[in-house]
Amino acid sequence: MATRMFGMPVQRTEDERLITGKGGYLDDLGAGAYAAAFVRSPHAHARVRDIDVTGALDVEGLVAVYTHEDLSGPMAEPLPLLIPHPAILDGRTPYALAKEYVHYVGEPVVMVVARDRYVAEDAVGRIAVDYETLDPVVGIEAAARAERVVHAGMSDNVAAHLVQEVGDARAAIAAAPNRIELDLDIERSACTPMEGRGVYARWDGRDAMLRLYSSTQTASGVRAAVAAKLGLQLGQVEVVVPDVGGGFGVKIVHPWPEELMVPWAARALGHEVKWAEDRREHFTAAAHERAQRQHVTVGFDDEGRLLGLDVDILHDNGAYLPYGIIVPIVTSTQLLGPYKPGAYRVEFRSLYTTTAIVTPYRGAGRPQGVFAMERTMDAIAAHLGMDRADVRAANFIQPEEMPYDQGLLFQDGRPLIYDSGDYPASLEKIKKLVGWDDFTAYRDAARAEGRKVGIGLACYVEGTGPGPYEGGHVQVETSGKVRVATGLTTQGQGHQTALAQIVADELGVPMSDISVTTGDTRRMPYSVGTFASRGAVMSGSAVALAARRLKEKALRIAADALEADAEDLEIVDGRVQVRGTPSAGIELGTVAVLSNPLRYAFDEASKAATQFTGAADYTRPPVAADDEPGLEGTDFYSPLRSTFASGMHAVVVETDPETAEIRILRYCVVHDCGKLVNPLIVEGQVHGGVAQGVAGALYERMEYDSGGQLLNASFMDFLMPYASEVPKVEIDHLETPSPLNPLGIKGAGEAGVIPGAAVIAAAVEDAEGFAITRMPVSPSELFHLRRRFDKGGIAPLPGAYSRTGEANA
Amino acid sequence: MSEELHEIRLRVNGAEHTATVPARRLLSDCLRQDLGLTGTHVGCEHGVCGACTVRVDGRPTRSCLMFAVSAQGHEITTVEGLAEPDGTLHPVQRAFRECHGLQCGFCTPGFLTVVSAYLEDNPDPTEEEAREAVGGNLCRCTGYQNIVKAVLRAAEIRREEAAAAPGGERAAGAGERR
Ligand code: FES
Ligand code: FES
Secondary structure: OOOOOOOOOOOOOOOHHHOOOOOOHHHHHOOOOOOOOOOEOOOOOEEEEEEHHHHHOOOOOOOEEEHHHHHHHHHHHOOOOOOOOEEEOOOOOOOOOOOEEEEEOOOOEEEEOOHHHHHHHHOOOOOOOOEOOOOOOOHHHHHHHOOOOOOOOOOOOEEEEEEEEEEHHHHHHHHHOOOEEEEEEEEOEEEOOOOOOOEEEEOOOOOOEEEEEOOOHHHHHHHHHHHHHEEEEEHHHEEEEEEEOOOOOHHHHOOHHHHHHHHHHHHHHOOOOEEEHHHHHHHHHHHEEEEEEEEEEEEEEEEEEEEEEEEEEEEEOOOOOOOOOHHHHHHHHOOOOEEOEEEEEEEEEEEOOOOEEEOOOOOOOOHHHHHHHOOOOOOHHHHHHHOOOHHHHHHHHHHHOOOOEEEEEEEOOOOOEEEEOOOHHHHHHHHHHHHHHHHHHHHHHOOOOOEEEEEEEEEEEEOOOOOOEEEEEEEOOOOOOOOEOOOOOOOOHHHHHHHHHHHHHHOOOOOOHEEEOOHHHHOOOOOOOOOOOHHHHHHEEEEHHHHHHHHHHHHHHHHHHOOOOHHHHEEEOEEEEEOOEEEEEHHHHHHHHHHEEEOOOOHHHHHHOOOOOOOOOOOOOOOOOOOOOOOOOEEOOOOOOOEHHHHHEEEEEEOOOOOOOEEEEEEEEEEEOOOOOOOOHHHHHHHHHHHHHHHHHHHHHOOOOOOOOOOOOOOOOOOOOOOOOOOOEOOOOOOOOOOOOOEEEEOOOOOOHHOHHHHHHHHHHHOOOOOOEEOOOOOOHHHHHHHHOOOOOOOOOOOOOOOOOOOHH | OOOOEEEEEOOOOOOEEEEEEEEOOEEEEEHHHHOOOOOOOOOOOOOOOOOOOEOOOOOOEEHHEEHHHHHOOOOEEEEOOOOOOOOOHHHHHHHHHHHOOOOOOHHHHHHHHHHHHHHHHHOOOHHHHHHHHHHOOOOOOOOOOHHHHOOOOOOHHHHHHHHHHOHHHHHHHOOOOO
């Protein structure tokens, strides 16, 4: 029996090319393509009065200049609103090039195509746009006040308004013995993959075919969107996703204005065109996330059990709403985490501001939701003088209560029903890993030395692997090599390896014989995309199902050839053989030959399938009515609903008594994403997620001034952590299989980032003795908070978090 | 409006190349576009991320901060030139693969070139020193943990190989600090 690959820490097959410089990222392609560059709005809000391109016309190497006036038909219309929802009151989307108004700094106004990017930028610099500036609307407060509105024709800035309620939360809170209110505030950050967006288009006029390469998280989505806008049949558009240098959510948005303009221009010019985003463009003109204000009212009993929870959220969605309201929906549903909230009411308003759009960034609204819930848990503990872990335990959904229906509608439009999970077991593990029960002694000892240390804990539940579906196609070549394709795309998650592991086990072939293609509509046109930690769950399940179909066929054909019973056959190392009699068998490649009855022989192997060889059964056609030639299997996996991964993080911080510098001493993670396909890859995902969680908690923010200028649009000023800022992560796994899919897996991609802000806030709060309600928190902010605290401007935490019940203040 | 062009000769990965470029052409763009060596990536073009790092006369250098014309007369090594001519991977390359030191791989060429140079001067770093060594390069995917591990592993591979090579430990300068 060959070793099972599923669950093994297999080294990644994609690495060979990536470590030798042979990767093919978007900007590595299209050496002969024209380069595109964009004139972008320097104003947050303005009307375009006039565009004068004459200055650019004598730039040598200039090919074309386009403005909105050059567009017609669907291209001249606003971009699609990708995920409509009844709660959207006024869904605005941008144009491919600004029509009359611009609503954020960085919005594309003019497209320039030139011989190369240098020349294109020269021309961009010589195009004069005359703007009539209008009032910017920056920040949630300004948007909510609505003294100024972002979009003409609206009386306020509310893009969407949604209330969900289970039970009568307000009545439950009013009747509760204890009641707390919290005001919380989270700032903007962004995915910031090391490779920005990019598009490269080839129009073949003779065949009337478009080949589009895009650094995207959805090949099929881009294909459909581009076809619709360019007035092409789906069959005329092929989208191929090359190696992608990170996504983290931002590249699920589609079609970007640039993603439409590049193929449109390629067709208009009859020449390849490419655009690769530069860093400044990515900061200003891609997408951000996270910014929310939350008001929480909670009622609870004396054991810390929630009786009623009422959350009011103001969400900044930026200038447009192309991705709908997925982020605030996720916040308002995933906020519940592993807990039973009692009666629950959540209301959000999604607001327009004159800043970059807000679309999912790894975690996609969950970090904010977890922040709200976990800050609430800590506040309850403080109020009651209880241990923070005990308050959480008192509210957990118990394993025997699974599946657990939270009574809400999730982001996939399906009921929020948790499939499985063991939260008490996770809590025990994380307490043990971090040494929760011994911390009081450590903290006291540290205090005695004049040091400030604190510990925090945060729990989350993450709906992963939402539908509607993904597909898998598995084919055995006559050489015995196995080709696997799935439609979703990959941005570093190691899908080529993980999916090959799954197929290797299902088929009984060595991994080295398996190649995997992702994100290529030529190989798998039906697909959704890579988001919401769905890659392994969806495509893993789909390729497993496809491989099972293939195997069934292989055994049937081999049974005929071996005059054996299919039931008695197994596939070992790429060879179909009789169980117990390995000498009786044929290679899978030979089965592939036999699966395709031939008239012509092309080589030695194919002779076996020609019409005068072998024993034919004259009573049957060569290909049976319910069969088809070839050794292939295709199948689709469509889940009933999302599967729910979970985890808990605990962190120990030390804050400098003088400088208020915050140092992470330990970062512990207990993670349950069901069955692990490849622990090496899953741990890598956790490491990367934690780094982004720490980044969002301590360093990163999008610094807009009141005029809507992004002040820190470079890696000099946006504090993306280096190795020196990211702690070492200690991980323990729990594997609660999902009953929903054939492999028992749950998604792992986003988990690491989700409780970052919550857990670090908790630890800093524990070290300082006063509540932390705003994230991120920088040393200078903490310094000022201390000052306010010292002057009595901030109340000390009412109780103690420690087991001893000793007061913090 | 036309630009003056310059014929330049560059020595990259041991081979002579010629290119015709304007004076403002960045070395990163010249490598990628004129010489087709797309293994060197650009992540910021303002000298902060380190993705574009190549070795110039052995020293790690950000190719987005250097003009192609000024790279003449220097020996340039890119990620494509790290492996032996027979394809044997550099210890740093092997270590990154072994330790899962890369995810999307976009930042990786910059890390590989930096670490390959670092280990020549520091064959036996501590974990803290290894972290410091990669402290000037940004990676958004890995959280750096496995990158640090890969630096230590690469050092170990180098020492193992030096010990196995004829001439023993001294061949790769290993053990100098022990
Ligand atoms: S591209 Fe050169 S340092 Fe970032
Ligand atoms: S591996 Fe993706 S940026 Fe480092």
